[in-house]
Amino acid sequence: MELSFKHQLGLVCVILLFPALCYCQEYTKSRATFYSTSDGYGTPTGACGFGEYGRKMNWYGGRVAGVSGLWRNGAGCGTCYQVRCLVPELCDTNGAYLVATDQGYGDRTDFVMSPRAFLKLGRNEYSSEELKKYGTVDIEYKRVPCTYTGNVLFHIKETSTNPGYFALVILNVNGIHDVTAVELYQMGQWKSLNRNSGAVFDFPNPPSGEIRLRFRVSGMSDWVDPMIVIPSNWQPGNTYATKVQLK
Structure with a gap:
């Protein structure tokens, strides 16, 4: 059976787009808070065992977090997420892209973020400082592909x-x-x-x-x-x- 040009084109599009579609994931509602460090980076003592490397995680620039339910007995170490807060007048539409490097718990939170990660949630410096006053904010998040530089x-x-x-x-x-x-x-x-x-x-x-x-x-x-x-x-x-x- 021959396919029409329209159906052939549709099939090609599905094949080309399939890898990208595999990464699609709905956002999950949750909450996030942050911890303090002297320089805003993560901590070298994170439970994942990444040590000093875990403070910055390559080009992620210290945008790291401790996770609770996403910890998964350590299997969640090094996984990457997009986190967006849900205060419309303050929150950036893209939010923060971060790496799980630790196990951490807050008040019904999934993320305990480094200062540099938490500040990325705001639209600008003023908004980020206002968000810090909340302490804990409502968020939505999804897992995204990690984009480290270099080989394993x-x-x-x-x-x-x-x-x-x-x-x-x-x-x-x-x-x-x-x-x-x-x-x-x-x-x-x-x-x-x-x-x-x-x-x-x-x-x-x-x-x-x-x-x-x-x-x-x-x-x-x-x-x-x-x-x-x-x-x-x-x-x-x-x-x-x-x-x-x-x-």
């Missing part, structure tokens, strides 16, 4: 020891993906790392040589091969850039 990163946690104990966080995960599992190759087989807390995965007694990893993210059926190995002389605090960039 493996950061070796400072609590690691070589040899003896290996812990890492995976950073710069673009798109709408949760890191759901990490595996390490040892003695001819893949072995699972344990989600220790937040975004931290660990493995006791890792191999003494190079460390080969792979990880799985939601929305993708196959394991992600980073196309690098962690060198045998790795040290706590080291960060290694993979050769993959997710979308």
Whole structure:
């Protein structure tokens, strides 16, 4: 059966637009508040385990937040959201784009935002200062694709020891993906790392040589091969850039 030009054109449009449609999501009503820091950035002690990196989260410029229901036992770490407040005379129509880096609770809130993130809710500096007087504001939010710069990163946690104990966080995960599992190759087989807390995965007694990893993210059926190995002389605090960039 032949399709008319009109139907063919419609089919092409659906195919081209389908990836974008996958990101569509309705806004959810909730509430948000903020915490204080000396410079307006996030805190390096966030429960996700991102450390100093979690204060700014790449180009997000410190627009970070602690989340409650969105925490999901740490799977929500590093996920990105658009948050818009609902005070028409004060709130910007685009609101704030931010990253979940911590677990935080307020008065029936889903977001406890860094000062820099909360100030983005207002139309201008005056509006933002007025919103701060509310303390807690009504909002609507939705999850959006993360747009970090650069490839996926493996950061070796400072609590690691070589040899003896290996812990890492995976950073710069673009798109709408949760890191759901990490595996390490040892003695001819893949072995699972344990989600220790937040975004931290660990493995006791890792191999003494190079460390080969792979990880799985939601929305993708196959394991992600980073196309690098962690060198045998790795040290706590080291960060290694993979050769993959997710979308």
